[in-house]
Amino acid sequence: MSERRGPSAFFVCCSILFLILICCMPVSAGIPCDTNGDGVVSEDELSTGILDYLNAPSAAGPATLDKADLSLAAHNTLHIPYGQLVVAVDSENELLPRAYIDEKGVPEDSLIYEGFVTRARDKEDLGWLASSWEHSADGKTWTFHIPSGSTWQDGVPVTANDAVFSYQYLNDKGLKNRNVLSNVTNVTALNNTTVVYSLDICMPQFPDLLATGPGIAIFPEHIWSSISNPNKESDPDYIGSGPFMYNSSISGDSYKLEAYRGYHGSVPYVNTIVRKLYSSEDTRVLALKNGDVDFVSDLAPATAHSLQGVNGIGVTTIPAGGKSFEVAFNLDIYPANNTLFREALSHAVNRDRMCQLIDRQATEATSTAFLIPALAGDQVNNATNDRYGYDLTAAKALLAQAGFTLKTENGKNILYGPDSQVVTITIPLGGKASANGVDEKIVQVLKEDWETALGITLTVENLKADDDQYDKRIDGDAVRIDGMPSYFHDDIARLNNFQSSPLGKNYYHFDNGSFNELIDTLQNTVEESQRKAIGDQLQEILVEQIPCIPVCSMDAFDAYRSDRFYGFDSLIHKDGGDINIFSHVKPASTEVNR
Template identity: 30%
Template sequence: MKFKAFVVAASAIVLTACSTSGSTNAGGSDSLVVGLTYAPKTLNPDYAYDPANYFIMDNIYSRLVNYGYDDEVHGDLARNWQKSADGLTYTFHLRSGVKWSDGKPLTSADVMWTAKSIIKEKGYGAAALAGVSAVTAPDAQTVVMKLAQPNSSFLDQLAQRYGWVVLPQHVFDGTDVTSNPANKKPVGSGPFVVTSFTPGSHVELKANPGYFGGAPKTKALSFRFFSSPDAAVTALQSHEIQFIANAPNYASVPTLKKAAGITVETAAATPPTDVWLGFNLARKPLNDLKVRTAIAQALDPGEINDLVYGGTKKVSGTVYDPSSRDYDASARQPAHDVAAANALLDQAGYPKKSGTRFSLTYTGFTASLAGAQQIGEVLKQQLAKVGIGLKVENYDFSIFADKIMQQHDFDITWSGGPHGPDPQTFANYVKTGGNRNAMRYSDPEVDRLFDEAAKSSDASVRSQDYRKIQQIVAKDLPRYTLFQWNYQFAYDSRYSGFWWQNTTGDLPADDYAQVTASG
């Protein structure tokens, strides 16, 4: 079990707050109201990237397999599976008697149709199906997936947080899947059933008594969407909500620790999560390795951690997450050295003129990993010491996919996301065409090593390949890893049973089925 928590008993005075939502569930012994500081546009994660979805989807839908909080792959709809001797065929045996929330049976035909549809539509979930050459359903409880080539990370690929969920064929087949009304009024097979969804405001769910994992202990679940972290904190202080899903801003934590009836716990992120800066390699002067190296030397992630997060994050100085498999501690980024950064910028042909060499724009977002705006302000101070001007912009995360991933309209951007437990997830960020490769970094050797590692059944070969990748990325610096993330979860002290508190470790993150309240 990876649970690492430091519990702070709450005492002192309750601060006043006001509601920002029309949600009807107000909390109670069998209900839970969760705050989220950005809102999904739809409730279907398979076809378009909508980051708010990932805080909600595992309560509505099911997957074939899923990561638990222990960072191990667990069966969800699949009760077990086998891999062929040549590594090209995976056979999944589904749980029997599973039904959709509209009462119709869930069968292998639904799994097959969903996978084929995502691949055909090139949906966001297609990354988790990369390499699948055929999907068949020989009987109602069996799904067979054939791969074009062996992939030692295939199960991890299916289980990843930014993966795909199984959709009902009878609801989506023959329709425009991107505009189907079920994207906002889902028919699912998860522990909860959506009863209403008001985009930008809230979503209401009720317990699914027929859920194959057992009836949830929470009978009514609501998600309220807030325009800012401060608004969510205010609602928690007044007990209008009982939990903030994407964690409060660090600045509010001292206040929450003193608030009556509120508990704050620090818990490890799962899967392992890194916060990083991406450089737009298509823009001058960031296409110059000397400039990127000098920027890295000018940065002091320890100071950023202290000023923005009170020193609560882990700064490793390496390109990859230390808690993930096949981590290479020697793949280090340039150490903080202002004098060396100034000298290197001079060598690169960017002398200071009136104290400034050139200016860049930092584009941050209000996201689940709080602190983007504050990080930008500290970066501005640090880069000023080497003569680089920095304009700080901050946007709502809802436009991240368009502005950063589609338009590539940034100089330096900020983001975070899963980096493990399987190292193949790093391909999302640094392999050519990776779905989180905002930098448009491309290195043929990195691509070859990722492919070789995926094909190999030899753990030592895979480890060598992944370590070589880390060394190359540390040298090329398409991005800069700031630190490894953890969460400071704040919740109503009456409640327990959250996923990070589960002793078996098999609950996925953001699953509320086991949450209960005392009194």
């Protein structure tokens, strides 16, 4: 939480004079009165601007700034919310839903609701509703501290009892997110601002679990205690503890939030956030160019490239920050249940060709066991890298070793399995890899190698228009193309995606006893060097057993009105997560006062 100096009485009087003088004349990029370009309007810089304005009538030329510019400068100096920022979204799911008390939990970009922690792009856990936290030596007890004076957006104090209630409510109502806290045995309020979570196992990654597992929010007891059926009822006023509070909404179109002046953290510089639905990327980009919106995220690489250099628009590139793509196997389904078969196919994935088709500038081939080097850093076991290079000769030899027979019939390669039947694979298209046709491009390359060279009969079924059918089919097909958010590949703790547990099968139906035990050990290990050694072993098992073949990681792209707002680029790179971006970005033009 940042501290702000109390300005002098004279300075306040001068500032108030210009706070009430509002007009809408646009200025060029850069915050008015910020003469040194550091993004901060100091009291001295504002005073200079005021004096320049007052002395202009007797000077040789007009004032550098007008009344509206000075008003904006005063808002930034005094950190008083100003103007409106419009965010384009691409689906109704991103418009205001019911309170995030179940299902997907509270997302990292929540502006109304807060958990104790959220997560930055560099994997650092950031304080959200918690000002600080610590754990016991054995990693089984976690203590979180709520900032003194924190209030819900209706003015009621936030207390530790709200955290106790939120935990009990998830369990008492049988809500899905209770599974995230399945290892929590008790939640206790030591006092109004201190909450203790007791766990039945060592869990050094507990804050990360709260932030992304999915995110677990804290909800106001005085509101939710009267909601008996959260599956059908919700809080109509959307009361949370975040930096923005609910104002109004138009069903299927938009919703408006306003800065919560009583926020326990840094009060936003922007007064109003509007999330507005646009049906396609083309309409979102047109709205950005026309000035109807100020921020668009998750752009296709080609679209982002086309916006670079456009006057008044900034484009932020987040290396490896988008999705990571893989060829995923269902290890229960023939022929993917044969390890040698999977190993053979690993040698028949032309990653460079796939990157070329997807976008050469925005993608990077991934030849690790699962983690992305740009994100996971030294947690990647380098000994597992490049284990399966593109080598069709090696692929054919492994198929033969596994009992498969490659024949040429009528000038065409045909692969027969150990049962003397033609090997056929159906690949459903849809899901997270379908955006911008990435799955189609990957399959196009697979056809060149798997079908033409290795003789596998490939059938592609397009289920992009039917998410429910796609979700059902991927559990019954041997191979699928998947695209997952990159944070699934950024830490060894994420390798638990492959663990089979009493709760059920994992996404790949991968079940390896040694792997399962190592994950349990990892979850009970605090010391970093020991965790690294366990992570190396886990990756070695994955690269030997091949439940999936990583293909590439893709950069992410956001675009914004650089002529209206200051700080987007540095905030996106530094912190990530809309909670920090929209709370700290600063208006740089009176155009935002619309």
